[in-house]
Amino acid sequence: MFYLDFFIAVLIANAIPHFIFGIARVRFLGLFGYSSKGNICYAFLQCIIAVLLYSNQYGLTTIYTNPFVIGGLTVLLLYFIFGRLLIDKFRKK
Secondary structure, eight states, X not given: OOHHHHHHHHHHHHHHHHHHHHHXXXXXXXXXXXXHHHHHHHHHHHHHHHHHHHHXXXXXXXXXXXXXXXXXXXXXXXXXXXXXXXXXXXXXX
């Protein structure tokens, strides 16, 4: 395993809690401070950096043939799409 693969996985995995805490408006330290918008931006930045690192290492077309990358990006994408809905549904009033 290459060290770059580890950092790509860390970036993808770390983007999920920052995005969730950002949309839930939980005070959580990210690269851009404690703000919710800062955490959301940080999550998107990590996702973009992970995709750029992966495409630099293996080429962008190999994303479609690697099931681990497809799985990680799918979970991240689902959190980006449905995260706010899930937070609103399960938040205690």
